[in-house]
Amino acid sequence: MDERDVEGPRVLRYAAFSAVPEGGNPAGVVLDAAGMDDAAMLAVAARVGYSETAFVTPPPEGLAAPEGRGFTLRFFSPVAEVPFCGHATVATAAALAARTGPGELVFATPAGTVPVSVAGTEAGGPRVTLGSVAPHTEDIAGADVAPFLDALGWRPQELDASLPPRIAYAGARHLVLAAATRERLARLSYDFDRLRALMLARDLTTLQLVWRDTRDATVFHVRDPFPVGGVVEDPATGAAAAALGGYLRELGLVPDDARLTLHQGVELGRPSELTVELRQGDTRVYVSGAAVPIG
Template sequence: MTNHTTSSPDSSTHLVAHADADVEVLRYSAFTTDPAGGNPAGVVLDAEALDDTRMLAIAAEVGYSETAFVTAHDTAARRYRLRYFSPLAEVAFCGHATIATAVALASRTGTGELVFDTPAGEIRVSTTRQDGSLRATLTSVPAHSRPAGAALVDTVLRALDWSRDDLDPQLPPHIAFAGNDHLVLAVRSRERLAALDYDFDALHALMREHGWTTVHLVQRQAPDRLDFHARDPFPVGGVVEDPATGAAAAAFGGYLRTLGLVTEPVRAHLRQGEDMGRPSDLYVDIDPDDARIRVTGAAVPLAN
C-alpha cells in the first residue's frame, strides 16, 4: 500500500534540505476530518525559487502521492500558480493536493475564494469553516468522458486479474477527463473491489502508454443512489494506491453526466480509502447544464 508516513513537527511542517536552502513543507490530509484518514499531501507555499528538479526531489523525499508547490502568488487577488509533483513525475492536476493547499492558505489568510492557475487550467476553489473544520470546494475544468475500447479494457482486466463478468453492465468503461485522464471501471460487488491485488508493472506500463493518471475503480452501493465505493491504483505516481483522489472524482462526475445519470443538480458521494485503512469522503456536485464538476472535502494538518 501507499507509504503515508507522517513525520513532521507539531507545527505540521517539515524542513527538507536541498542544495543551499531549507524548504518548508506543510503536511495535510485531505478529504477527511481525522488525521488518520484521508490522503496526505505535501504543500510548499513558497516555491518561487525552486526549479523542476528540486520540486521533484522534494516530492520524492516527502513520499506522498503528490506534493503541491505554489510557484507564484498575488495575495491581494487571492490568485496562485500551482504545480503538482508525484515522487516520479509532474502531474497536470491533483485534487487532494488542491484541497490541502486551499485549506493551508485559508488557515493563514482566512476563508473565501481562491484561484489556482494549474497546468490543467484555471481552478477556482472556495473555502469555508464548518463544524470546526476547514473545507474546500474545487471547481474543475470542463469534464468529459468517452467509451473505452473493448480490447483495451480486456488488457486492463488482465492486469487487475478481473473478468468481464466482474463489471457492472449499467456503468460501462470510459476514459474520463477533468484535468487529466482516468480509466473508469465499475465492478458489480464490494467484495471484488475489496480484494484488489493487481499487477503493478503491467498496469503501470498501460497507464504510461495511454496517459492515464489513475484507474478509477468504483462500486455503486445501490442502483437508486449516487453513492459509491472507490479505489484508485496509482502506479505511475510510484505508489500502489491513492486513498482519496479528487481529480478522479471530478472526472467521475463528468462520466456520470455523460451517461445521462444526472438530470438535475445532484451530489454524489465517494467513499474511498477504506480498504487501505485511511477512509476518505469526497462529495461531487454535478449539474447537467454545466460541464464543470465541483468536488468538496475537508483537510486537516498532520503532526507527530
Template structure:
C-alpha cells in the first residue's frame, strides 16, 4: 500500500495473474475527501497510466462512483483500472462480487469470480459503443506521426474511430513485425489525439480468426504506451463487429504488453443481440516494493 498523506493507494495489475505482467493501476477505495487536483496529484505521484478513485459508495458493497486519472489528465473511462478496482473490492470482501461503477462515461457493471487456485478474474460490461469514420487527412497525419507507410496497413481492416467509454483510433498492421516496430513522434501524435479527442490508438495485428496482438500508444496520458487497455479492447470489439470482421457471437483473445515486457491477455466477448462489449481478465495485487 502506498500512502499519499490523505489517500491510501493500492496497486494492482490487470489482465495478468502475475504482478510483473499486465497493466498496473492505482486504486483508491476511499477518495471521498479528495478533489480533482488532489486526485491528479496522486495519479502523477504513482506514475501508472491510470489510477481509479472511488469517490462515493452509492449502494453498500455493490455500487460506486468512480473517476480515473492518468499522470497528466482525467479520462472518462479506463478498463484496466476498473478491472483492478473490482478485484481489489472482491479481495477486501474475500468473495466473488457483482458490482456497478458509475463512471463519467456511463454505467459499467463488473463481475468478479475466484478460481480454485485463488486467481481473481473480473469482467466489465461496456457502455453502448459506437464506431465512426476518420477523414483521409486525419488518417494521413496519424500514419505520419507513427512513421507507418499506408502500405503497411492491413486492407481487410479499415481505419475507424471506436468508442466504448473512450475514443480510440483503430489501425490494423499488415504484419506482426510492423506492430512490433513502434517508435513514434510523441508530440505530433499527442496534438492529433487532443484534436480528435482520442484516448489511445488501438494498433492491432490479426494472428487468427479470434486472436489479435494489440498495442496502445497513450501520449495524451503522459506515457508512451499502455501495457493492457480494457477500454480499447471494448472499443475494438465493437469495431470488429461493425466492419463485419467477426461473427455476431464470439469470444476474442487480445495479447498485449509482450513488446513491453509486461505480457497480458484480454478476453473480449461479443454477444448477439447485445450492443455492449464484455472485457475480462485476471488481476493481482502488486506487492509493496515492486514496480
C-alpha cells in the first residue's frame, strides 16, 4: 500500500520478515527522497511512527551496482537517524522489486555497502536476502553488563553461560544477552529511560536478547528493546540478526557454514521469522525473509 502523507512525500508501508501484513516489522519506505534534508526525513519518520522509515536517493558516484539498481539508503526512527536497519532494507528491496522486478540491488548506507537479492515471489511476497557489512564483536566486562541486567530486571544467574555477553556489530551495535530459559526471555518489563541512557552511553541500537532452543541448536528466539529509537520493542530486527550471526561465528558457537532460524515478535502479536546464513570464506552475514505490503 502507498499513501500520500498530508505534508510530505509518498510513503509505502511494508511488513518485513513475514508473509502476512499482520506479522513482521512494519517499515515506511520513501522511494524518492531526493531533495529531502535530514529534518524532513526525521519529520516523515515521526509521522509514520514505525521503528524505522527508509529513504531512497540516487547512488553515490562509483557505486558498483547493476545498471539502474544501485541506490543510497538512509534510515530514521521517529526520534533519530540510525546507521543501518535490516527490516527497512528488506522492505525497500521488496518495494523496488515491485516496480523493477526481482534481481540484484546494491545500497550505499551510512554503515557501508549492502548487497541485496530479491528472489521470485513467495506466498504473499518476495524473498529478500541482504548481505551485512563486515561484522565484529567487542568484549564487555561483567561490571558493565550489571547495569543493563538491573534495568531489565534480570539476575546474572538467569543468563546462559554458554553464550557470553558481547557487543556485536554488523552495521549497528547491539548488546547480546542470552537467557538461560525461554520463560526468562518471555518476561520482558524494563526501565525505559534508564535502559535508553545506558544504551546511548555505549552507542547501542538495540539489545539482542536471545534464547537458544534446547531442541534445535540452529533455532533462536529473540527480543530487541529499542528505547533509543523511541520504541519499547522491535518485532523483527535484521541488523541485530546479522550481528548475532557474526557473534556466533566469531565465538565458534556455530559452524563456518550455518543456516539459523530466528523467531521474533511472538510476544508482540507480530510473529516474524528471520533466516541467518553464514558462508565459509565470506565475511558477510546474510539475513533473509519475506516482505509484504501493508494495506
